[in-house]
Amino acid sequence: MNPATKIGKCLSLLGATLFLGASLVAGTVQQDQQPAPDNSKTNQGDANKDAVTAEQKMNPADRNITIQILSAIYRDHSLSTYAHNIKVITQDGKVTLRGPVRTEDEKAGMEAKAAAVVGAENVTNQLQAAPANP
Numbered sequence: 001m002n003p004a005t006k007i008g009k010c011l012s013l014l015g016a017t018l019f020l021g022a023s024l025v026a027g028t029v030q031q032d033q034q035p036a037p038d039n040s041k042t043n044q045g046d047a048n049k050d051a052v053t054a055e056q057k058m059n060p061a062d063r064n065i066t067i068q069i070l071s072a073i074y075r076d077h078s079l080s081t082y083a084h085n086i087k088v089i090t091q092d093g094k095v096t097l098r099g100p101v102r103t104e105d106e107k108a109g110m111e112a113k114a115a116a117v118v119g120a121e122n123v124t125n126q127l128q129a130a131p132a133n134p
Contacts, residue, residue, distance in 0.1 A: 062090040065118055069095065072113045079106060082130060086110060095123050100130035 069088050073079065083106045086099035095114045101107050111125045 062093065065093065065095065066090045068117045069114050072116070073110065076109075076113075079109070082106075083110060086127060088114070093118060093122055096126060097123065098126045099128070101127050102130060104129050
């Protein structure tokens with residue numbers, strides 16, 4: 001076999017190897033990607049002019065209340081990631097809890113943590129128990 005034939009075969013083998021490797025990597029990336037969840041219905045409530053959102057300005061007392069409630073939530077390692085990421089909105093000493101939690105027990109627990117800081121009469125619980133992933 002002459003040197004030109006050897007080089008041609010090596011280049012063909014190298015090209016096939018690179019093509020196969022690239023297709024395997026591309027296939028793996030596509031399998032790991034999941035479609036983004038559609039939460040547009042959930043976000044529509046925030047568009048309401050009177051909706052309570054976390055972006056509203058707070059006075060120092062309201063900020064302190066929010067910090068106390070969030071600290072109590074973050075210290076509880078038995079809670080789901082959902083529960084650790086709820087919104088705590090405080091306005092004039094009134095607290096609104098929003099977002100998904102895993103169970104009704106977590107929902108009640110979040111409300112209890114807020115009530116321990118500001119009293120049950122000052123807590124509006126808008127948390128939703130989300131179904132577990134299938």
